[in-house]
Amino acid sequence: MTTENALIEPIVLGAERRKKPSPGARKTVRLGLLGCGTVGRGLLELIERNRALIEERAGISLEVTKILVRDLSKERPGVDRSLLTDRPEEIVAGSLRGATFVAPAPCDIVVELLGGIEPARSLVARAIADGKSVVTANKALLALAGAEIFRAAARSGVRIGFEASVCAGIPIIRALESGLVGNRVDTLCGILNGTSNFILTRMTELGESFEAALEEARRRGFAEADPSLDVDGHDAAQKLAILSELAFGVPIAPGSVKVEGIRQIEPEDVRAAKELGFVLKPIAFARDLGDALELRVEPTLLPIDHTLAHVRFEDNAVLVKGDAAGELIFRGKGAGSLPTASAVLSDIVDIARNGSAPLRYADAPPKPAAPDGHARFYIRFPVIDVPGVIGRIATALGSRGISISHASATLVPGKPGHGNVKVLAHDCRASVLAETIDAVSRLPVLTGKPVAIRILETS
Ligand code: NAP
Numbered sequence: 001m002t003t004e005n006a007l008i009e010p011i012v013l014g015a016e017r018r019k020k021p022s023p024g025a026r027k028t029v030r031l032g033l034l035g036c037g038t039v040g041r042g043l044l045e046l047i048e049r050n051r052a053l054i055e056e057r058a059g060i061s062l063e064v065t066k067i068l069v070r071d072l073s074k075e076r077p078g079v080d081r082s083l084l085t086d087r088p089e090e091i092v093a094g095s096l097r098g099a100t101f102v103a104p105a106p107c108d109i110v111v112e113l114l115g116g117i118e119p120a121r122s123l124v125a126r127a128i129a130d131g132k133s134v135v136t137a138n139k140a141l142l143a144l145a146g147a148e149i150f151r152a153a154a155r156s157g158v159r160i161g162f163e164a165s166v167c168a169g170i171p172i173i174r175a176l177e178s179g180l181v182g183n184r185v186d187t188l189c190g191i192l193n194g195t196s197n198f199i200l201t202r203m204t205e206l207g208e209s210f211e212a213a214l215e216e217a218r219r220r221g222f223a224e225a226d227p228s229l230d231v232d233g234h235d236a237a238q239k240l241a242i243l244s245e246l247a248f249g250v251p252i253a254p255g256s257v258k259v260e261g262i263r264q265i266e267p268e269d270v271r272a273a274k275e276l277g278f279v280l281k282p283i284a285f286a287r288d289l290g291d292a293l294e295l296r297v298e299p300t301l302l303p304i305d306h307t308l309a310h311v312r313f314e315d316n317a318v319l320v321k322g323d324a325a326g327e328l329i330f331r332g333k334g335a336g337s338l339p340t341a342s343a344v345l346s347d348i349v350d351i352a353r354n355g356s357a358p359l360r361y362a363d364a365p366p367k368p369a370a371p372d373g374h375a376r377f378y379i380r381f382p383v384i385d386v387p388g389v390i391g392r393i394a395t396a397l398g399s400r401g402i403s404i405s406h407a408s409a410t411l412v413p414g415k416p417g418h419g420n421v422k423v424l425a426h427d428c429r430a431s432v433l434a435e436t437i438d439a440v441s442r443l444p445v446l447t448g449k450p451v452a453i454r455i456l457e458t459s
């Protein structure tokens with residue numbers, strides 16, 4: 001995403017908003033769904049479950065007119081099969097290359113729940129060109145093509161709802177866009193990927209392996225179709241870019257977030273974290289330093305009394321510091337069928353009630369990446385178990401100016417002669433540590449790549 005996309009909404013007093021619409025004011029809103037997977041099915045279930053509530057509260061009757069899927073033969077319990085199509089042109093006007101023209105089913109809002117870049121990008125573009133507002137949960141698409149989508153929407157006078165793209169059930173987009181609009185935000189820190197948090201929580205609390213925990217996250221519908229987006233940190237980076245644009249009001253150029261995933265984490269690291277009084281969490285961190293932005297996603301050690309240390313399994317949380325509101329925490333389900341559907345539905349109702357509003361763009365250029373900061377680090381060195389190995393590593397670190405406050409060694413079960421040396425390094429610059437680790441890796445006692453994990457001290 002490279003543009004600011006704050007919506008200028010009409011001011012409606014709270015009491016006015018809550019006033020029940022008169023029965024005569026009820027309007028039907030027709031939805032064209034692109035996708036009927038975890039989130040699409042959740043949306044259909046939620047619409048059915050809370051139909052009367054939505055009609056009563058918002059005066060809106062929701063009608064799904066068509067649903068695009070890839071595989072028409074798939075079992076979809078509870079879904080009206082007559083609504084299914086595998087032809088996008090039955091929902092979005094205009095024919096795809098090679099497809100014959102058909103009149104699309106009438107709809108007022110297109111709901112994109114396909115995931116991935118294509119065909120989502122082309123279908124969203126065609127819906128906008130056709131004057132349809134779009135609701136999407138697709139952070140990958142927004143991170144890559146948000147600028148073009150929001151510009152096209154402004155030209156067509158339609159809206160893009162994307163509450164579900166970050167932190168599923170938590171209304172963080174709306175909080176930043178409107179609830180905190182009068183605040184200057186300088187720091188935003190959170191857990192933005194449910195799958196990674198689910199995996200690290202199960203490794204920590206249940207002693208489960210990385211692979212088994214990932215499989216369970218996939219089974220429960222939390223993971224992306226390509227789960228490397230989750231475990232390699234890219235999904236959280238896309239979400240951090242979206243939140244940072246809203247929080248700091250500047251475009252975030254693709255690739256600005258420093259990303260590290262959780263694949264290299266071993267049960268040994270999870271155990272060591274516990275023993276040392278920390279919890280391992282997949283942290284996304286953004287700070288506006290004025291002339292530069294610090295943006296990173298990485299596994300991080302948190303003291304056990306840190307606010308984010310208790311955010312478990314697929315839950316997400318975002319800590320925001322506003323200059324007027326102070327520190328706020330938003331917490332809830334960060335993935336899953338119904339929590340995500342809740343956010344999609346909120347956008348649908350909002351657009352249906354408030355209509356199309358013009359979009360305002362910031363002309364500010366993107367800010368450069370801040371130089372890497374200081375932190376304490378935990379480092380694990382895989383080694384051959386020989387006498388004096390801790391001393392050799394400590395000396396190599398010390399000779400490059402990195403001092404340590406803790407060092408211990410353990411044997412690798414089932415691998416005779418192999419061990420791990422674990423150290424806690426004092427506050428140091430991340431780039432200096434990286435160079436030092438690179439040098440230490442060349443010691444003959446090392447058997448693999450060391451793992452370094454930042455320690456986040458403050459709440
Ligand atoms: P999913 O379970 O994989 O569902 C994708 C749906 O799109 C399926 O119905 C699939 O059809 C359809 N589809 C995909 N490519 C298609 C194509 N080329 N043509 C026609 N249909 C196609 O994905 P999901 O978990 O619901 O996620 C959807 C979006 O929501 C993604 O952008 C994801 O990042 C986002 N999101 C997901 C969650 C979550 O917890 N799952 C939370 C927040 C946001 P078939 O059913 O026939 O395969």
Ligand code: HSE
Binds near residue numbers: 192
């Ligand atoms: N795969 C994503 C996650 C879904 O695990 O957080 C919610 O965006």
